[in-house]
Amino acid sequence: MPILLAGPQPAPIPLLRTAEVPHPERAVARGELARVRPGVYVPAEAWRDLAPWVRYLARVHAVALGYPDAVFSHESAAALMGLPVFGDPMVVHVLQNPLGRSRLASGIRVHTHRGEREILEIGGLLVTGILDTAVDLARSRHGAIGLSVADAALRADPSLEAAAMREGNEQRISKRGRAVARWALSRANRLAETALESVSRAVVEWLGFPEPALQVSFRTNDGGHDRSDMVWEPASVAGECDGGMKYDGRFGPAQDVIARQHARDARLRRHVRTVAHWGWHDVVPAAPLRDILIGAGLRPDAPEDTAALFSLRRALTATTRETNADGRDRG
Structure with a gap:
């Protein structure tokens, strides 16, 4: 059984309906409010200060205001469950009755589906289960994004196993994306602690370098432990994934x-x-990263996957360091 979350990630900003704001169009024109979607507004200055993935969470909650019975899926379910979201995907994803029609309108992508989906209720909102959310994104997004979500799903639910995600992918009636998802789901590992570590694992493989061991602990002289994100034991190299938050002041000067x-x-x-x-x-x-690893003494032992690396740049360049990194781009 999956772990049921006590509640969804809350709306990060006050959401104001049209009825709650006199003359909202005038407030928008004055720069006091910003429109998140039709009929839903937020304080403009606070909206500008939000990180992109946090804005996306607000978009999902704005849709929930108008459609309280919606079943959120894909990035929208991931945002509500605290799984990685890269940048602001803009479009909110919901599931539709299998007899319905897939469509995109007013910033909402409606998906039809065949077969069973686990639906969870968290804090009054309906979302696809964590396994189904990971499989959906592994099938439909870049492999590095799929791997990041799959890794995070395993961390979020200790009872979930990578084998169950792989089985869930294979058992779906629809074949669309099944083969694509196999790459990410076959590599999912809860030891990867952030989205940066997950994407790094993908790039290390596509660059042709050997697979590292994850989260290796080393005893210190005082009896404690230091843990390294990645270790290549044969080359005696440790690798550390450093995001931006490490130096932004929240951990001290x-x-x-x-x-x-x-x-x-x-x-x-x-x-x-x-x-x-x-x-x-x-x-x-x-x-x-290739230069860093070669400078550290590592050497590729497999051909480079140029196509995967090029598509990664296209998928992530606009959102570099714009991910909640499971968390939070913890550095």
Whole structure:
């Protein structure tokens, strides 16, 4: 049985209906309000300050105001369950009766489906179950995005196994996207802690480098442990996925964070030859990550998948570092 979430991710900003705002069009013209969708408005300044994926969560809640019985799917279900969302996908996804018609109107994509879907109620909203959400996105999105969601689904529900997601994909009546989904679902691993780690795993493979071990712990002199995101034991290389939040002040002054990182790297180098660091700006174009790994002493042992790397750039360039990273681009 899946773990039932106590409630969905809440609306990140006050949502105001037309009836609650006198003359909303005038408020929009004055720059006081922004329209999220027909009949739903938000404070404009607060809206501008929201991260793209947080804006998307607000869009989903805005649709729920008008369609309380909607069953949210794809990125919309992922947003409500706290799974990774890349940028602001803009379109809200809902399921329709199998006898209905798929369509896109007013920012809502209606999907028809054949076969069973698990539907969960969380906080009064209906969403596709976590397994079905992961399979939907693995079938319909870039492999790196599918892998990120599948990894996060395993972290969110400790009772869920990757084998169950693979089986769910194979058992669907529709063949559309089945073969595409196999790549991500066959690699899903709950040890990948953020979307950056998941996308990094994909790029490492497509660059032709050997597969790393994930979340390897090393004992420190005081009896504690340091854990590295990725380790290539034969080459004695550790890899650290550094997102932007590490240096934005929420973990203390940047110079203190850097000092702690240097001290940690020094401890890790008692166990490995070198420690490599990279972020979204290295992973999405791929070539910088290739240079970093080669500089650390790794060598590819398989041909590069140029098509996958090129399509990754197209899929993620507009949303580089714009992901809730499961979380939150934790760095």
